[in-house]
Amino acid sequence: MKKSPKKTLRCAALLGASSLALSSVLSADTISVNFHVGNDADSATPAQADHEITGSEAAGLDNNTTWNNINVGNSGNNSTAGSIFTTTVLTDDAGDASAATISQGGGDSTWFVGYGADSAGGASEIGLAGSNHDDLFNSYLALNSSTYGDGNPSDAGYISITGLGTAYTSGGYNLIIYSDSDKRAGSTGADRTSEFSIIPGGGSLITNYLVEDDIPNRITFSGTYIASDNSDTDDAYSNYTVIAGLTADSFDLYIHSDDGGRGAISGFQIVAVPEPSTTALLAGLLGLSYVMVRRRS
Numbered sequence: 001m002k003k004s005p006k007k008t009l010r011c012a013a014l015l016g017a018s019s020l021a022l023s024s025v026l027s028a029d030t031i032s033v034n035f036h037v038g039n040d041a042d043s044a045t046p047a048q049a050d051h052e053i054t055g056s057e058a059a060g061l062d063n064n065t066t067w068n069n070i071n072v073g074n075s076g077n078n079s080t081a082g083s084i085f086t087t088t089v090l091t092d093d094a095g096d097a098s099a100a101t102i103s104q105g106g107g108d109s110t111w112f113v114g115y116g117a118d119s120a121g122g123a124s125e126i127g128l129a130g131s132n133h134d135d136l137f138n139s140y141l142a143l144n145s146s147t148y149g150d151g152n153p154s155d156a157g158y159i160s161i162t163g164l165g166t167a168y169t170s171g172g173y174n175l176i177i178y179s180d181s182d183k184r185a186g187s188t189g190a191d192r193t194s195e196f197s198i199i200p201g202g203g204s205l206i207t208n209y210l211v212e213d214d215i216p217n218r219i220t221f222s223g224t225y226i227a228s229d230n231s232d233t234d235d236a237y238s239n240y241t242v243i244a245g246l247t248a249d250s251f252d253l254y255i256h257s258d259d260g261g262r263g264a265i266s267g268f269q270i271v272a273v274p275e276p277s278t279t280a281l282l283a284g285l286l287g288l289s290y291v292m293v294r295r296r297s
Contacts, residue, residue: 028274029094029167032064033102034267035085037113037139038071050125051139057132060269061176061225061240066093067267070102072113072141081108084141084157094167100270101163105252109157112142112262116180117220128223137180137221137239142255142262148197148207149256149263159253164270168249171273175243175251179210180221181264191235194263195256200248208241232258 036051053059053067060067068090078084084104092099116137117126126134146154164173179194192212199205210228212219219237228238257263 029092029096029099029272030062030064030066031090031092031099031168031270032060032067032267033090033269034059034067034069034136035072035139035141035265036069037073037075037115039074047125050127050135053132053135057135059133059136060178060267062269062271064093064269066091068102072111072139075113075115075139078111078113081110081156084109084111092167096165096167098163099165099167100161103160103162105158105160106146106156109143109155110153111155111157113139114142114181114264115139116266126220128221131223133223134221136178137266140179140181140264140266142181142264144262145197145254145256148195148254150258150260152260153262155262158255159265160250161253161270162250164249168270168272169247172245172247173273174271175246176240176269176271177208177210177243177253178240178266178268179212179264180239180266181212191259192261192264193232193257193259194265195232195258196241196243196263196265197254197256198243198246199252199254200246201250203248203251206243208243210238210241211235212237212239 034053052069054069056065057067058065068088070085070088072085087101087103089098090100090102091097115125116139125138128134143155143157144150144153145158146156147158149155175198177196181192181194194210194212195207196210197205197207208228208230209232211231211234221239225240226238228241229236230241253268255263255265
């Protein structure tokens with residue numbers, strides 16, 4: 001039997017609406033944070049803009065365009081203890097302008113700010129053509145936690161996240177940490193290993209590792225995201241690690257290194273996990289829509 005054009009359009013619209021509803025839920029709420037140098041004065045290019053992710057610029061595993069840019073101060077060794085960054089209310093990509101708050105824990109601290117494309121003292125950008133993903137890695141914050149590090153150096157500061165709402169705590173969330181620090185040109189020592197110790201509110205310590213295979217290759221972010229295997233003995237290059245299954249409305253993040261010096265962080269994302277009941281409901285709606293289309297045909 002020949003299908004009615006009106007029925008075909010009506011059924012297509014029903015399927016389309018159901019698909020859109022499903023995809024909107026599966027596209028999880030995300031808080032994205034980018035740490036960047038605050039004093040890039042390279043006059044040859046608008047270099048400071050190469051460290052911030054703004055407007056329609058996209059970065060991260062999900063090509064996110066809603067980034068909170070956190071200025072961590074002057075490049076080089078900030079050897080006088082002070083405030084690393086100001087407390088900031090964070091916006092997520094669902095439009096929540098107070099999705100969480102980031103602050104510096106531990107009081108006044110020493111710290112280091114470096115460039116990802118060069119040696120510690122260099123001031124150059126990675127410079128990927130037609131991409132803003134390198135803006136996430138062009139500069140970084142480095143710390144060696146006085147709580148979990150080896151004490152050389154000893155940095156009191158850590159990152160504190162508070163105020164996560166039910167959009168993140170109900171179904172849980174994953175924390176994605178990005179890191180690709182300077183290549184230490186001329187170094188002959190061990191690969192750089194950054195350690196990330198996370199203490200969720202009311203929870204126990206979780207430690208993930210991220211290794212940069214910079215000896216002798218000194219690999220720089222090329223536009224490809226490579227997951228860490230979270231081994232502190234591996235020497236394979238990686239540029240992100242994932243701490244999955246968090247549910248607390250707050251957590252503290254301590255950064256350190258087990259091979260001397262400081263660990264580094266370029267940025268991070270807090271990604272909500274869609275609630276199974278909601279996902280199942282919309283998947284069922286999509287299936288029901290298909291059945292209705294079949295019956296109307």
